[in-house]
Amino acid sequence: MQNNNNQHIKNFFNFLKEKDDKNIPFEVKFTTFPHMITNKDVEILKYDFDPFIRANIFNRIKKREERFIVVQTFGMVSPSLALAYSKYIGWIFIDIEGNISVKDIDFSVFKKTTNGCYLKALNTYLNSIQKIFSYNDIHFVDDLIVSPFNYYKRVFTYPKLINVNLNGQPEPDFKPKNVIEKNIQKNTVEFLNEVNKYGCYDNK
Numbered sequence: 001m002q003n004n005n006n007q008h009i010k011n012f013f014n015f016l017k018e019k020d021d022k023n024i025p026f027e028v029k030f031t032t033f034p035h036m037i038t039n040k041d042v043e044i045l046k047y048d049f050d051p052f053i054r055a056n057i058f059n060r061i062k063k064r065e066e067r068f069i070v071v072q073t074f075g076m077v078s079p080s081l082a083l084a085y086s087k088y089i090g091w092i093f094i095d096i097e098g099n100i101s102v103k104d105i106d107f108s109v110f111k112k113t114t115n116g117c118y119l120k121a122l123n124t125y126l127n128s129i130q131k132i133f134s135y136n137d138i139h140f141v142d143d144l145i146v147s148p149f150n151y152y153k154r155v156f157t158y159p160k161l162i163n164v165n166l167n168g169q170p171e172p173d174f175k176p177k178n179v180i181e182k183n184i185q186k187n188t189v190e191f192l193n194e195v196n197k198y199g200c201y202d203n204k
Helices: 002-020 026-032 039-047 051-061 116-128 179-196
Strands: 068-071 082-086 090-094 133-136 139-141 144-147 149-152 156-158
Touching (some): 026 039, 026 051, 051 068, 051 082, 082 116, 090 116, 116 133, 116 144, 139 179, 149 179, 156 179
Antiparallel strands (some): 068 082, 082 090, 133 149
8 A cells, every 4th residue: 555655656746747847845755756866965955954854854764663853964973974863762873864873983082071062972872872771961970971861761761870881881880989979870770770670681
């Protein structure tokens, strides 16, 4: 049935183009006529659209359970990737086909810093390299990468500071230097204990 609908759409726009020499709408070209996409079309999609309109186009290009709310301009961190936001995953990196990807990301950009752009990129990276956890408002406490808003799949949220390693995993195995870090370690263990209630989890 879906194939028949797609064919009817193709026939309709082909008819308009032949009859009135009307160009096929941009969104329709990407979703129904991929063979007609030019390099200029790709550049327009990557750089010229409002982030909300770009998100809607990507939602049509790639059917997925998680719909994008925002897709930023490509090239903010890597020329081949854009930052995209969805309700349950949070910020992730996607490629031009709408797939989650961290290809060509310069890992040296992720260093201890208070720079908001870098921290957002780090947050996005940690959400993109694994599919179990989602983090929000990643920042540093001394040498620890911490997240105050944490999500385990869609099962539950945990609104306390936990430690996260560069593999995107909660990491309780560190030596606390002070009371704040002891609490972060305690929270991280508590978070993982909650996760284990929903099935075996190994962060190694």
